[in-house]
Amino acid sequence: MPLTVGFPYITAVSPSDGETNVLIDRKPLIQFSEALATNTVNTSSIGLNRGGTTASFSVSNSGSQITLDPDDSSEGYLRSETDYEIGVGYAVTDLAGNPFVSIPATYTSIFRTQASRTAPLAISNVRLFKDSGLVKKFCQALIFRRPARST
Secondary structure (H helix, E strand, O other): OOOOOOOOOEEEEEOOOOOOOEOOOOOOEEEEOOOEOHHHOOOOOEEEEEOOEEOOEEEEEEOOEEEEEEOOOOOOOOOOOOEEEEEEOOOOEEOOOOEOOOOOOOEEEEEEEOOOOOOOOOOOOOOOOOOOOHHHHHHHHHHOOOOOOOO
16 A cells, blocks of 8 residues: 655635734634644744734644634734734644645735724614513503502
8 A cells, every 4th residue: 555645735714814804803713634733733833923023822723723812912812903924834744744834934824803993783673572562561551550559
């Protein structure tokens, strides 16, 4: 049986490269072509930078997916109105020890978070419950309630 040597490669990144208005509570994900060796997925092999500075985050993986959990603001999320860069280096390997290979040597993807103040959503018609007249009757009963007579 021939031995096949394959290198893990990135199949998807979320948020995607160049994406804007990314919600600050979003956890970036990196999907690989195959399962990764857990001991090679860490903050040394995966990066999250803002303006050339390392952002505060933790990293975990499950099979072929890496999740970045940002803690870069006082609220524990990404900072608003900020450009972030995800980086993946060659130290990430698959279960057979094959390294992630990228040209250039570090894969990067850049995204921008949402503005600090976002316009409210327009709500044209909100109905919290179906009014069958019960609320009106209840309110009338409260308004026209007469005090009990003492005998």
